[in-house]
Amino acid sequence: MRVVITGYGVYSCIGKNVEEVTDSLRQGRSGIGIAEDRRPFGYRSCLTGILEEPDLKKDLSRRERLGMSEEAKYAYVSTKEALDMAGITQDYLDQNRAGILFGNDSTAGAVIEAVDTIREKKDTMLVGSGSIFQSMNSTVNMNLATIFRLRGINFTISAACASGSHAIGVGFHMIKSGLEDMIICGGAQEVNMYAFGSFDGLGVFSMREDNPAQSSRPFDKDRDGLVTSGGAATVVIESLESAQRRGATILGELTGYGFSSNGDHISNPDTGGQIDSITRALKMAGIKPDQVDYVNAHATSTPKGDMYEAQAILDVFGGKTPVSSTKSMTGHECWMAGASEIVYSMIMMRNGFIAPNINFENPDEVSRNLNIIAEATKCNLDTIASNSFGFGGTNSTLIVKKYE
Amino acid sequence: MSREEVVETVNGFLAEEFEVEVESLDPNGILHETLDLDSLDYVDLVVVIESHFGFKVTGEDFKSISTLNDFYDFIVSKFEHA
Numbered sequence: 001m002r003v004v005i006t007g008y009g010v011y012s013c014i015g016k017n018v019e020e021v022t023d024s025l026r027q028g029r030s031g032i033g034i035a036e037d038r039r040p041f042g043y044r045s046c047l048t049g050i051l052e053e054p055d056l057k058k059d060l061s062r063r064e065r066l067g068m069s070e071e072a073k074y075a076y077v078s079t080k081e082a083l084d085m086a087g088i089t090q091d092y093l094d095q096n097r098a099g100i101l102f103g104n105d106s107t108a109g110a111v112i113e114a115v116d117t118i119r120e121k122k123d124t125m126l127v128g129s130g131s132i133f134q135s136m137n138s139t140v141n142m143n144l145a146t147i148f149r150l151r152g153i154n155f156t157i158s159a160a161c162a163s164g165s166h167a168i169g170v171g172f173h174m175i176k177s178g179l180e181d182m183i184i185c186g187g188a189q190e191v192n193m194y195a196f197g198s199f200d201g202l203g204v205f206s207m208r209e210d211n212p213a214q215s216s217r218p219f220d221k222d223r224d225g226l227v228t229s230g231g232a233a234t235v236v237i238e239s240l241e242s243a244q245r246r247g248a249t250i251l252g253e254l255t256g257y258g259f260s261s262n263g264d265h266i267s268n269p270d271t272g273g274q275i276d277s278i279t280r281a282l283k284m285a286g287i288k289p290d291q292v293d294y295v296n297a298h299a300t301s302t303p304k305g306d307m308y309e310a311q312a313i314l315d316v317f318g319g320k321t322p323v324s325s326t327k328s329m330t331g332h333e334c335w336m337a338g339a340s341e342i343v344y345s346m347i348m349m350r351n352g353f354i355a356p357n358i359n360f361e362n363p364d365e366v367s368r369n370l371n372i373i374a375e376a377t378k379c380n381l382d383t384i385a386s387n388s389f390g391f392g393g394t395n396s397t398l399i400v401k402k403y404e
Numbered sequence: 405m406s407r408e409e410v411v412e413t414v415n416g417f418l419a420e421e422f423e424v425e426v427e428s429l430d431p432n433g434i435l436h437e438t439l440d441l442d443s444l445d446y447v448d449l450v451v452v453i454e455s456h457f458g459f460k461v462t463g464e465d466f467k468s469i470s471t472l473n474d475f476y477d478f479i480v481s482k483f484e485h486a
Contacts, residue, residue: 062422062423063442063444063445066448121454123454123460125447125450125451125462125463126450126451126454128447128448128451129444129445129447129448130448
């Protein structure tokens, strides 16, 4: 069974929709800024992706909005855009079975706000009726499945920073195996300060607060850490038969999903595990490494993480394949990143360019051997690979091919 | 707080919380029909009462409330017993 992508949507710090994001990717525009409220809260670095919560009052009823966490709101916007692009109406969803799989690994903001209320009021009832639906890890899929009245598969994939990528990969297999015809897949990430405090405490954030736009610099010799961000991204995947039956425009074909676990340190990356993920994806896609036209790297801008991945890419692809990390502009979108980076890559594929790895000024001893694209470059992309690697050693690689 | 003040305050937060027009709040109307309340919404009524009047109520308290007038009377009685 062939699996195709017929719609995508995104809400991120570099744009609130595909059009805005396309422009940012072309321009190499950073979405990173400073959130000053984090300083008195105890953050070492206040760098973050800057985006605002969408106001959904005109789109959704009170009851629909009440249970939505921050990331569920982002996911509603990206999913609506993806469904519109795919030509899927509510009437279609009412008449046909569709599922939802989202990557999300925490909803810290909603949980902490609820607990703070209980601590203050000493009364659990005062957290309100929506809190439970905001607080669960499955907040995105439970809200969206209800809003869009979906009747297919419905759950959350939690796999650290590979969550969004695995959600698409698992959806891919469910369709390949004939269990579903259509699944709304994606990833979502809250950006409130509660979500990243412990992360900041590990000392892995960039401290380059004097120039936020230059703070996220994957593969650059002078990188000093990651910048977190968030939002949501959605792809509509379906069987080729389903897409053809609907007369849908086919935007790309998912051909490979590779995955592995490092089985090692909880936070340190591992080149072997990453190579395993990439090679399994290539094998499933039935292609050689030189048939990949672009690699969207996981590369978060941490010194060690980027180095291990640079080595993995070098070992598998050699030094010619174009590589960039869109995290140079977006920061690390964590649970959402695997999904957003598929969307970013599909935007590049559709518009014939490679988005730049901004802030790549000086290579280190490994990245100097890679073909890292530092300026937006016109390029025909037939096949792209996108890496996502997370804490706990979870690795995922997706391969998308232009549909023929 | 007088009954008139209670009615004005209650209508204000009901209209805001449940997104209905103040004009639609007929004192003789059935509370759950007027506000289109489901079982979860009574939790939110408890929250808005606490936040606007500062006293605690429970979901059980609503069992004897049918109309908006009953609701206003209930709030007034809470003040009288405070």
